[in-house]
Structure formats: C-alpha cells, structure tokens
Amino acid sequence: MTGYKTRQRELILDYLKNSDKPHVTAGDIAAHLRETENVGTATVYRQLDKMVTDGLVRKYSLDGGACYQYVGGGGDCHEHFHLKCLNCGALIHVDCEFLSGLGPHILEHHGFQVDNSRTVMYGLCRKCREGAK
Amino acid sequence: MTGYKTRQRELILDYLKNSDKPHVTAGDIAAHLRETENVGTATVYRQLDKMVTDGLVRKYSLDGGACYQYVGGGGDCHEHFHLKCLNCGALIHVDCEFLSGLGPHILEHHGFQVDNSRTVMYGLCRKCREGAK
DNA sequence: CTAAGTGCAAAATGTTTGCATACTT
DNA sequence: AAGTATGCAAACATTTTGCACTTAG
Numbered sequence: 001m002t003g004y005k006t007r008q009r010e011l012i013l014d015y016l017k018n019s020d021k022p023h024v025t026a027g028d029i030a031a032h033l034r035e036t037e038n039v040g041t042a043t044v045y046r047q048l049d050k051m052v053t054d055g056l057v058r059k060y061s062l063d064g065g066a067c068y069q070y071v072g073g074g075g076d077c078h079e080h081f082h083l084k085c086l087n088c089g090a091l092i093h094v095d096c097e098f099l100s101g102l103g104p105h106i107l108e109h110h111g112f113q114v115d116n117s118r119t120v121m122y123g124l125c126r127k128c129r130e131g132a133k
Numbered sequence: 134m135t136g137y138k139t140r141q142r143e144l145i146l147d148y149l150k151n152s153d154k155p156h157v158t159a160g161d162i163a164a165h166l167r168e169t170e171n172v173g174t175a176t177v178y179r180q181l182d183k184m185v186t187d188g189l190v191r192k193y194s195l196d197g198g199a200c201y202q203y204v205g206g207g208g209d210c211h212e213h214f215h216l217k218c219l220n221c222g223a224l225i226h227v228d229c230e231f232l233s234g235l236g237p238h239i240l241e242h243h244g245f246q247v248d249n250s251r252t253v254m255y256g257l258c259r260k261c262r263e264g265a266k
Numbered sequence: 267c268t269a270a271g272t273g274c275a276a277a278a279t280g281t282t283t284g285c286a287t288a289c290t291t
Numbered sequence: 292a293a294g295t296a297t298g299c300a301a302a303c304a305t306t307t308t309g310c311a312c313t314t315a316g
Contacts, residue, residue: 045307
C-alpha cells in the first residue's frame, strides 16, 4: 500500500531532506519544483499527505501555514525547539540538553506529553532585544 | 491605548468566554455573530488581533486555521507556562521551578528572551494520553 | 492492462485590506 | 471634533477537487 515510486515523489523527498531552512512549507516546495521541474502544486500536496500518513514526514502548523519535515521511518527523534522573534519574525532552531530534559520533566511531573514539533516559543531574539531598548 | 469599548468587541469577548468548544476559530465566532448580531468578519479578525496584542486572548495555530482562547487580563500569566492539549483543548497553567529556569537558560545560552505569556506548548494531557491508549 | 499518479484550472477555505460610514470618547 | 471601529466587498494566500491524460507495476 505504499504507492508508486514516481519522479515527483522523489523530488519532493529530496527537497525535504536537503533543505537547510528551519521550516519548509508546501508552498516552498511547490514554487521550487514548479520552476525547476514543472511539478504541479496539487501533486506536492497530495504526495505530502501520503508521506505524512506513512509517517515518513511530519506536518505541523505554524502561523503562515503548514510546515513539513522529513523524519524518515525512525520515528520521533526530533528534539529541537523553535523560538520565534515577535519583533523581526526570525525563527530560531535550538537543540541543547537542557531543553531536551524539558519534555521528560513535564511528562513526569505534570502528566503532559509535549509535542516539540508543534511547539513554538515566542519572545525577542538577541538582535531585537539589544536594538529595541 | 486600549481602544474603544464597542458592542462588537463585547460580543466577541463573550463568545470566547462562554464557548464550551475545545477550540474556537475566528470563523466560528464570525459565523455565529454574523447570524445573530450582524457583525462583520473583518471586525472579528481585527478585534481578535487587538485582544491578542493586549494579552487578553491567546492565539494558536491548529490544522484548520488559527484558534483563539480567552485568558483574561490577570498579569500572572507571565509567570507560568501554558500547556495546551491538542485533543481535548484543555489549557493547563503550570508553575514549577524547573520551568522557571527555562527562560533564564534560553536567555543566557541562546540570547533569546522568551515571553511566557505568549508561549504555549502543545501536546497531550494526561487524560487524553491515557484515553488514547 | 489496471490502478495510481499527474498537471491544470476551478473551487473551497481562511485571512487581510481599501474605503465610506458610524460610533466612542 | 478627533480618532477609532465597523460592514462590505474585493484582494490575497493556502489547500482541495474534478477531470482527462500519463505512467508505474
């Protein structure tokens, strides 16, 4: 039930795997592949849907729309946090051991299982903090 | 700076306060208030924006669009964390020392100043985690 | 050959904006 | 009176769907 292996599917997967952006939207993929490979928008959405269903890709909603991230078959090894600057809008990718302990702490002490891929912390980045006062 | 007190604003606030839905979208509010009170869609969005800016209402993105939740003006929400259950919609207020160390850690190690009053962590609450098994 | 996948264009959602009018203070 | 807020409609942005055609297995 995995479906066919098509050129378009591989292109989308490649884009997800090789992107260095912190967040990839369907629009990003569609725009790029339309230009370079003439892939249709609908195909991008339909393939992403399948990949999410198969657990190959994770989908999460962010303010400007849904984002997709390749996670492979391995499951939920993604332990990074997102910090979004309320002033300049920068999205910062953070990975550190203190933060990795956060999820387990909340689960153990508060009975709540945090989904890091859906969580964004808001505030002010260094530049905006120093610049704006 | 707070803006005028209008009939529409009060209606929106009332809807948010009295709704028993787990998630309230701008569309929910707009549809209801258009029918019963002839309030325009744009007004709903504009008022919600202001309420979010004022810290009176919390906004979070979910798959079908953005959702809004009344949290009141009590400034004490700056001091603790919020956990939002993606399943039942419960908003849990958490206050503990481990979490209190989170802000300082991020500020010191990552140069980012987290605004707790605007940050919500998503996941599953205890009830929904157990129920889903 | 058959079922699944594709591109296009249109439609369905969700959100924002321009503008003339109405309301709050 | 001055400054906001409102309703409407049009503009935008994102995602979905109908359909005829192509392609993988």
